[in-house]
Amino acid sequence: GQQLNQSPQSMFIQEGEDVSMNCTSSSIFNTWLWYKQDPGEGPVLLIALYKAGELTSNGRLTAQFGITRKDSFLNISASIPSDVGIYFCAGRGGGADGLTFGKGTHLIIQP
Amino acid sequence: ETGVTQTPRHLVMGMTNKKSLKCEQHLGHNAMYWYKQSAKKPLELMFVYNFKEQTENNSVPSRFSPECPNSSHLFLHLHTLQPEDSALYLCASSQGLAGVTDTQYFGPGTRLTVL
Numbered sequence: 001g002q003q004l005n006q007s008p009q010s011m012f013i014q015e016g017e018d019v020s021m022n023c024t025s026s027s028i029f030n031t032w033l034w035y036k037q038d039p040g041e042g043p044v045l046l047i048a049l050y051k052a053g054e055l056t057s058n059g060r061l062t063a064q065f066g067i068t069r070k071d072s073f074l075n076i077s078a079s080i081p082s083d084v085g086i087y088f089c090a091g092r093g094g095g096a097d098g099l100t101f102g103k104g105t106h107l108i109i110q111p
Numbered sequence: 112e113t114g115v116t117q118t119p120r121h122l123v124m125g126m127t128n129k130k131s132l133k134c135e136q137h138l139g140h141n142a143m144y145w146y147k148q149s150a151k152k153p154l155e156l157m158f159v160y161n162f163k164e165q166t167e168n169n170s171v172p173s174r175f176s177p178e179c180p181n182s183s184h185l186f187l188h189l190h191t192l193q194p195e196d197s198a199l200y201l202c203a204s205s206q207g208l209a210g211v212t213d214t215q216y217f218g219p220g221t222r223l224t225v226l
Contacts, residue, residue: 004153033214042201042217043154044113088154092213098167099215101154 006089006102013079014110021105022073023089031092032065032072033099038085046087047074076107084109114138115218117202123224124192132187132221134202142208143185144215145177148199160185161208192225199223 006023013019023032031050035043047058049065049072056063063074072091076083089102115136124130136143145157159167160179174196176188185202199220206212 031213035217040219040222042113042115042117042203042220045214045216048214090154090215098156098159099213103151103153 004089004091004100004102006105008105009103010106010108012108012110015079015081017079019076019079019083019107020073021087021089022071023091023102024071025091025100026070027093028069029072029091029093030069031099032063033090033092034061034063034072034074035088035090036085037088037104043088079107079109081109081111083107113216113218115202115204115216117200117218117221119221120219121222121224123226124189125226126192126194128192129188129190131189132200132202132223134185134187134218136183136185136202136204136216136218138204138206138216140204140206140216141182142205142213143179143182144203144205145175145185145187146201146203146217148201148220154201158187159208166208189223192223194225197223197225 004023034046037043047063052069054065060077086104086106088104090099092099118133142161147155157171158177163179178186201220202218203215205215
C-alpha cells in the first residue's frame with residue numbers, strides 16, 4: 001500500500017518561531033490534506049490541496065502541494081501556544097484509493 | 112465543532128461485553144468512515160460506507176461489526192474485544208469518495224479501553 005513519511009516526528013520550539021513540516025510519498029497523490037489534532041479530540045482539517053503546485057494559506061498556516069505530486073509541506077508562522085498539538089498529513093491517490101495518513105508531527109511550544 | 116458527533120466519548124469494557132459506538136454527521140454527507148488510532152501509529156482505516164453501502168473493509172476482525180442505517184448515522188458494534196483493541200476510534204464523513212468531495216471531517220472520537 002501507499003506510505004507517507006512525515007517529518008519531523010516532533011518539534012520543540014520557542015513561541016514566536018516559524019515551523020515547517022513535510023510529508024513525502026513514494027507514489028503520486030491527487031489530494032493532500034493537513035489536519036491538527038488536540039489531545040482527546042479528533043483531527044480537524046486545516047488545509048486541503050487539490051492541484052500540483054497549489055499554495056494555500058489559512059491564517060498563519062501555509063501549505064503547498066509539491067510539483068512532483070509526491071510531497072507537501074505545512075508552515076506555521078509566528079507560533080503561539082495554541083498551535084501545540086499533533087499535525088497530520090494525508091494524501092489520496094487516484095481511482096478508488098482512500099486517504100493515507102502520516103504518523104504525525106508533535107509540536108511542542110516552549111514559552 | 113466539525114459537524115460530526117460521536118458517543119460515548121469514553122468507554123471501558125471487559126472482554127466479554129457487547130457495546131456499540133455511535134457516530135452522527137450533520138453535514139449532509141454521503142460517505143462515512145471508521146478509523147482506529149493507536150499510539151505511535153498512523154490512522155488505520157477500518158470501514159467505509161457510501162450511501163449506506165459498505166465499500167471497504169480493511170481486513171478488520173469480525174469482533175468489530177459496523178452498521179450504517181442511513182447516510183447520517185454510523186455504528187460500530189463491539190463484541191469479545193481484546194486488550195490490544197484499546198484505542199481512539201474516530202468517525203469521519205465526506206461528501207463523496209472522489210476528488211474534492213472526499214475531504215474528510217472527523218468526530219472527536221471514542222476513547223476505548225478493553226480490560
